[in-house]
Amino acid sequence: MAKMRSVQVPRPNGDFELVERDIPGPRAGTVRIKVQACGICHSDSLTKEGTWPGLEYPRVPGHEVAGIIDAVGDGVRGWTSGQRVGVGWHGGHCGFCDSCRRGNFVQCQTAAQVPGITYDGGYADYMIAPAEALALIPDDLSAVEAGPLMCAGITTFNSLRHSGAGPGDLVAVLGVGGLGHLGVQFAAKMGFNTVAIARGADKGPLARQLGARHYIDSALQDPAAELTRLGGAKVILATATSGKAFAAAVGGLALGGKLIILGVAEPFEVQPLQLLGGRRSIAGWPSGSSIDSQDTLRFSALTGVRSMNEVFPLERAAEAYARMMSGKARFRVVLTTGQ
Numbered sequence: 266m267a268k269m270r271s272v273q274v275p276r277p278n279g280d281f282e283l284v285e286r287d288i289p290g291p292r293a294g295t296v297r298i299k300v301q302a303c304g305i306c307h308s309d310s311l312t313k314e315g316t317w318p319g320l321e322y323p324r325v326p327g328h329e330v331a332g333i334i335d336a337v338g339d340g341v342r343g344w345t346s347g348q349r350v351g352v353g354w355h356g357g358h359c360g361f362c363d364s365c366r367r368g369n370f371v372q373c374q375t376a377a378q379v380p381g382i383t384y385d386g387g388y389a390d391y392m393i394a395p396a397e398a399l400a401l402i403p404d405d406l407s408a409v410e411a412g413p414l415m416c417a418g419i420t421t422f423n424s425l426r427h428s429g430a431g432p433g434d435l436v437a438v439l440g441v442g443g444l445g446h447l448g449v450q451f452a453a454k455m456g457f458n459t460v461a462i463a464r465g466a467d468k469g470p471l472a473r474q475l476g477a478r479h480y481i482d483s484a485l486q487d488p489a490a491e492l493t494r495l496g497g498a499k500v501i502l503a504t505a506t507s508g509k510a511f512a513a514a515v516g517g518l519a520l521g522g523k524l525i526i527l528g529v530a531e532p533f534e535v536q537p538l539q540l541l542g543g544r545r546s547i548a549g550w551p552s553g554s555s556i557d558s559q560d561t562l563r564f565s566a567l568t569g570v571r572s573m574n575e576v577f578p579l580e581r582a583a584e585a586y587a588r589m590m591s592g593k594a595r596f597r598v599v600l601t602t603g604q
């Protein structure tokens with residue numbers, strides 16, 4: 266039987282292991298993907314550290330996958346071998362629960378699937394994915410470009426397009442990192458009056474290069490006061506992990522404005538009065554389903570939005586993961602298989 270390389274986590278907090286496995290065949294309703302690239306997401310720490318309830322080991326992480334369909338299982342319609350596809354956090358759903366019947370596939374109540382968590386993901390030469398989890402990759406996006414768009418990209422793109430902000434509205438992106446550097450680009454390309462907020466002067470020029478019209482250095486300036494001076498933000502996209510930074514920005518929301526939380530951050534305090542009179546709100550946004558990923562890829566191909574990536578070969582996954590966790594990567598880390 267033909268073999269492939271996989272990078273697995275053997276047990277919670279165990280070291281990554283590069284192992285050889287049989288190349289699996291696709292079951293009914295699934296396809297086999299020849300993986301070309303897989304982004305490393307901070308959420309991969311759920312698998313590495315064992316903080317996802319019920320996770321079974323060994324497990325191959327990875328939910329920012331880009332590759333080529335290489336075999337198609339029984340009963341799959343609409344997909345064929347040779348198509349370039351991506352798989353993100355939405356890794357499959359049941360199709361019959363109340364959530365699915367309302368079109369909320371990511372929130373499937375009976376069988377919400379996530380590659381790298383509920384089944385083996387993209388830190389490998391091949392993976393199996395349900396057909397409903399696939400997103401078509403446009404010709405003019407490379408696999409390395411498509412990978413990070415499958416989680417970091419869709420999360421910022423999809424939350425912004427459903428945020429209620431319209432062309433010309435003031436939209437702030439809090440944090441210029443893995444998520445934020447994509448958020449700034451998407452906000453600018455969607456026609457928002459885009460503000461980037463980060464600590465330190467050094468990220469200002471980069472933020473402007475990514476499309477921000479304004480930059481607030483939260484180490485020197487009061488973000489709420491600065492946003493208010495600019496007219497108040499219709500939306501603040503909170504991509505950082507500092508709860509304090511979120512709390513410091515809430516006061517800069519416009520009437521009816523919304524702070525949208527995209528990442529797992531520490532708890533923070535808000536004065537009810539800050540929300541009451543101005544009808545301001547705080548909300549969360551997870552990512553989206555496979556068609557939302559496909560929209561993200563298409564929009565990125567159309568407008569030139571790209572993540573800045575540090576690329577490592579699959580066999581250096583442990584080093585690449587450590588680089589991501591260090592917070593020093595600029596800005597996404599991507600594994601490639603050489604296929």
Ligand SMILES: [Zn+2]
Binds near residue numbers: 309328354416
């Ligand atoms: Zn992710």
Ligand SMILES: [Zn+2]
Binds near residue numbers: 360365372
């Ligand atoms: Zn369901």
